[in-house]
Every structure is written in C-alpha cells, then in structure tokens.
Amino acid sequence: MVKTSLSVAVIGAGLIGTSWAALFAAVGGHAVRVFDPSPAARAEVAARAAVMTGQLAALHEVTGSAPVVCDSLAEACSGAVLIQENAPERLDLKRALYAEIEAAAAADAIIASSTSALVWSDLARDLAQPRRFVTAHPFNPPHLMPLVELFGTDPAVLERAKEFYAALGRVPVVLKREAAGHIAGRLSAALWREAVALVADGVATVADIDRALVNGPGLRWAVVGPHMGYHLGGGDGGMASYLETLGPSQERRWASLGTPALTPEVRATLVAGIAEEAAGRSVGELAAARDRATIAILKSL
C-alpha cells in the first residue's frame, strides 16, 4: 500500500494521545505534531512513543519518523488535516479547547475527539463548524486495539475519517445514533455490572470470574461478537431458531441479572479480590503482560 504522508495533530499527550501519536507516525507515516499544556507530559512523549513504536513493529511495517512535540496548540494544529483531541473528560474544558483549535486549524481540518464518556451533541454545541467535528473513540491502547468508534453528522466528513483510521490498520465503526459510552463502553459496563453482581452475591471470587471469562466467553468474543455467538448457538437454524426455542428463557435470564450498587462493602470486596488476583504484580506489570498477549493474539489472527 502506498502511504500518503499527512500533517496530523495530537492535542493532549497522556497515554491515549501518545498512543495515537505513535500510531499516526509509525504506521501512517504521517508528520505528527503533539501538544500538551503540561511541560512534564510533553517531556515524556518521545520516550513513551518509542516504546509503543517498538510494539507496533511486531504487527506492522513501521516508518522511522517520530512525533514532534510543539510548544503551543496553534503550532501543532496549523496545517493539520486531522486534529485528534485527548483532553480530560470535562465538557467545559473540551469546549474551550475546541475554540482554540478552530482558531488555529485549517478550514477543512477534521477535529476528532477521543472522548469515551461524552457525546457529540454536547461537545459540538459551541463549534463554529460542527459538521467537521467527529467523536473518534479508540479502545485503549489505541496503537494496539483496532476499534475506533465514530459519530458525526456530515457523511462526507465521516467517510474521510473512516478512510483515515482504516489506512492505519484500525477498524472504524460508525454509530447511526450517538450513545453515551458508544458501543464498546456500554457493552463493557453491562458485562462488568453482572461480574460485580456475581461478586456481591457470593457466587464466585473476583479472580475466578475473570478466569471464567478469559477461558470461556472472552476467548469466544475475540473471534465472534455476541449476536453471531447466539446465531451459532441456534444450530443449523441460526438466530431465528435460537430466538424461537430459547428467546423466552433468555428474557427470563435477563430479568434475573443483578443490579449491584458500589457500596463500601462491595468496593472493599472488589479491591481485596483484585489484590488476590494481581498476586503482587503492579498495574504496570499487568498492563505490559496484557499488551504482550494482545500482540500475540493480533499476530495469530
């Protein structure tokens, strides 16, 4: 594939922003300019992006270019075809940032927000040109996980955004309607709610629930989604047959699912349970092990 090097900006250089920057530069071959208001964050970009680029080299052909860290937002945004915003999840802060970005950006630049919790209609409210604004939510860490969830109101802008992320080896999915938590966050919350209920109800430990998921449904869901899973559970008749014979029992199961509250007792049980599961490994060590296994799976598929 012939790659077109584009000018791309990354605003906010935490883990998500730095991961995007590494992907844009190493896999896209783009000229990436990064800005973060924190000098400490700016100082860490190069080293952290280099580690991520090393991980990317196991999966993709990577280029030698590295993201360039800028001293101002205007410098990072100037001339960029796409500006990826990764600020903290606060509406007032993001809206103020968009005013700055619009003042500095080229007229046809796409402004893309990595927001996980906020929705397009709230974020876009004060923009001069809301049609060029999209939510583009990655799954953490963006340089490894293929999913990018997109929402916007201009089909042409969405099409350009889809092409941009797809050219990076990502899998863009466009929502037909905005939803808080998009798709992945809502599915994750639904799963965790029942996982917490099983802990709260004393059915199994935190570690055993995680072990059950990873060795059962989780392994399945790396291959087929929930709808396809039930389609294949319906025998030769597929989904129609499943709904016919097991639809009513599925609705009873849904009605029986837990609705836990994060009371102090439940929180304490979760924290103690995860300490048992972590068995002395730090968050950093566990995340590194997760990333290694993710890379192994991505290579196998």
Place this chain on the structure above:
Amino acid sequence: MVKTSLSVAVIGAGLIGTSWAALFAAVGGHAVRVFDPSPAARAEVAARAAVMTGQLAALHEVTGSAPVVCDSLAEACSGAVLIQENAPERLDLKRALYAEIEAAAAADAIIASSTSALVWSDLARDLAQPRRFVTAHPFNPPHLMPLVELFGTDPAVLERAKEFYAALGRVPVVLKREAAGHIAGRLSAALWREAVALVADGVATVADIDRALVNGPGLRWAVVGPHMGYHLGGGDGGMASYLETLGPSQERRWASLGTPALTPEVRATLVAGIAEEAAGRSVGELAAARDRATIAILKSL
C-alpha cells in the same frame, strides 16, 4: 506428564457429548464409552469425534484411542470413574436419567452434568447419593474451550472433579454458590442484552456491534477479565482509584443500560442483521471459521 488412563462414560452424544468424548479419549488417554438413546446419534459419534481429534492435535499431544459407542446406558456407565451427562435441558428427563445412571454406576463414580441452564439443587433432588453429583458446565465446544464451571456440595468430590478436568488441559472454576447460567452464561446474557438494546434503539447494526466487540472489548477479554480490565483502567492506583474517581459514573452508566424485549420487530431486526453479517455463509461454515480462529488464538497464548 504421565497420564493415567481411566474408564469414563459420556451419556448423550450430541455436539457437547461428542466433543467431551473426543477430549477425554484423545487428550486424557482415557477409555471412553458413549451412549445415546438415538441410533442416528450413535452412528455419527466416530466420524464427528475424529474431526474434533484432528483439531485437538493442533493444540495437544493426542493418543490414538477413540471413544467406544455402547448399545446401553448401563454398559457405558459400568466401571466408569466419571460419567458426563449431556442430555437435553429438561429437568424431568435428567432426573430420570440419573436414576438409571445410579443403578449402573460404580459406588464412587462422579456423576457430572454439562447443564448450562439448570442448577445443582434441582438436578440432585432425587439422587440417592447427591454428594457425588456435580454440575460441570463446559463452554461450547468443550474440546477447544478451556473453561469448565463446577458446582457441588462435597469438597472432596469437587477436588477430584477439578483434577480430572485440569489434567485434560481445561480450566476448572468452582462456584461458591449455585447460579442459573453459572458465571459464563450470566455474563454472556448481560452482554447480549445490551447488544440487543443497541440494535433495538437504532445505535448500530447487528454486524457493526459484533465488529466493535471483536476488535475492542472482546479482544481484551481473551486476555484479562472484566475486573482486571477496570483495575488496569484505574492507572497506578488500580481498582481502588478507578472506584474512587469513576465509580459514580459507572453506576450512572449501569442505570442507563437498555432493557430490551424480544418483540417480533426486534427479532426480525436481529434475524435480518445476522443474515447481512453472515453474507451467505452457513452456520456450519461460520462455526468452522470460529473454531479455526479459536485454535489460532489458543496456540498464540
């Protein structure tokens, strides 16, 4: 590992029973005797088990022994140390079967039910020796998926059952309390409920929701469970930090999750959506592709 060849019975030779039989024989090196009341099912065991044994050869050292198909339940159960029951999910039918099995089984044989939907206390009600009865729910197909969910009331019996399944390369998880759907079925139902809600609410298509899961959370859940996922989402402070800063927003997200009903309209949308996603591939073709990808992932881990 030195393997001890045991005498093992499989009652009910549908997909689950045949998959267990192939695993017990090929990976465990056990002498496996299979019974099914249907002559047609009995006639298919050898060919279907051979295909599964071929899949197992990619993952394990397999033996040359094949399951033996018996003409009576008593013949299959006689002398077996463990009897794996895989009858249809009807309480009356399973209870009647257990009376027959108890009459034929050795005094210390473990009777294990593959039930996905029924619970220990209902199934064990009429048994003469309920303490040697366990539910041992595999994740389909049992010869590939590691998870086995166990519940019973006698710790010594549970320990023997755990050792039996672990020696087959399975990952046994013991529930502290029985639960309809065990762990995996409840987590799957929770996920699918929200996936159906997203379809019913018009947020995304069936195919796009499956695509989002497989390229995002599903890929993650083949590596870390839901609790560990949120632990790693809490930064260096882990679960405690996550609960402190994002617990309230997670509870609001839970409250916002959908509670769909499988109305005729929703069913039609699911069936049409899965047809679009299947794109002409039969259930058999899709299941074979799923199994190939599962084997590739299991090899990579």
